Amino acid sequence: MIPSAFEYLRPETLEEAIRLLQENSEEAVLLAGGHSLIPILKARLAQPGILIDISRIPGLKGIGREDQALLIGGMTTHHEIESDPEVNEVCPLLAETASLIGDVQVRNRGTIGGSLSHADPAADYPATLIALDAEFVVTGPDGARSYRAENFFEGPFDTAMEENEILTSIIVPAPQGKIGGAYCKAAQQASGFAVCGVAVTVMLSDNGQIEFASIGITGVSASPYRASGVESALTGQAPTAETIEAAADRATEDIEPIEDLYGSAEFRGHLARVWTKRALEQAVKMAGS
Amino acid sequence: MEVSLSINGEVRSFDVEPRTLLVHLLRDHAKLTGTHVACETSICGACTVLLDGQAVKSCTVLAVQADGCEVTTIEGFAEDGKLHPIQEQFWEKHGLQCGFCTPGMILTAYQLLERNPDPSEAEIRRGIDGNICRCTGYQHIVDAIQAAAVELGKK
Incomplete structure (x- = not known):
């Protein structure tokens, strides 16, 4: 599998990269590590005329x-x-x-x-x-x-x-305090991509209540999203099993779960609720320890 | 386009199209066919080489991206005609059946043991999960890597 032909440019500064992009905006794409782009080029899902390799520009790494x-x-x-x-x-x-x-x-x-x-x-x-x-x-x-x-x-x-x-x-x-975080995912077996991935950050107050909870979910919807309903159900509450479960049930409020060969919309919604609960339990445990 | 890189310690230059994949530069231009091509979709790991000391799938690296870098292939892994301890243990523990995945598997095992000299079985299985053995000989591969860890630990 060989990509279609392209020109390869390797600018040495950010300014040069932006100028090259401007001059070639119709046909140029940026190349970083290449682990999303090169498979796409090989499958010829994209056939850009120019690749601008920005991976060696000093200051963009670290x-x-x-x-x-x-x-x-x-x-x-x-x-x-x-x-x-x-x-x-x-x-x-x-x-x-x-x-x-x-x-x-x-x-x-x-x-x-x-x-x-x-x-x-x-x-x-x-x-x-x-x-x-x-x-x-x-x-x-x-x-x-x-x-x-x-x-x-x-x-x-x-x-x-x-x-x-x-x-x-x-x-x-990186706020300080009684913070806990967790990322839990149900992965596609071959690639490791998330069929459902839930990330949670929680902060507990001194009296053990949830000061804030912040939840991001990927793989479930057409775009990753913030699960605001779950967050508001937790803020100011004591992190009991019942509260966490009730909050996690709101994981797919306001979104339409997607459907593909890795899972139906119904299954994805189920995963989102279950993994949100698990991620919350882990994060709360970590914050309290 | 001119690409210059060190392959197994020898600096070499090639004139290649920008779209040439590193694995094809190694196999077709440098005539080093120990690096294998299998899935061509960044999944199987048969084409794994070390690029500046890091295990990479050479089917997912453009040759031009390796310009100025150091590449180690399986051909450069034994030193002075003596097998590397990882190679020896793949031999001892029957860590291969057909052998097609072996060069990639060994270079990934090298990366794993370099970063984690005393891995648990679970860490080994996670460490090589970017390499597929279609003979499904994973148990012997894990045994070989465990034995290699012990051998390398003695040095």
């Missing part, structure tokens, strides 16, 4: 810390995220999510920016980054701006990014 947040370059690989000591310490939920993506070869090459820009509705990161209330910084001809994770995804393989913009970094807040 993990830093800024006050109470992690700053992750778009070209950082899943393996770098899962194995980074700071991510594991400050935000173990994100490290765990990265470790559950695909297999080791995929995690060695695939990048967080590439994955998010590709916007596969069954990808893992979106659930977790919605639950963590992350921000995605994109840079284009007019400079940089940012999106909240939950506003970034607009449909299968579609994002709010404008033409000629590049997802350059991800800002992940």
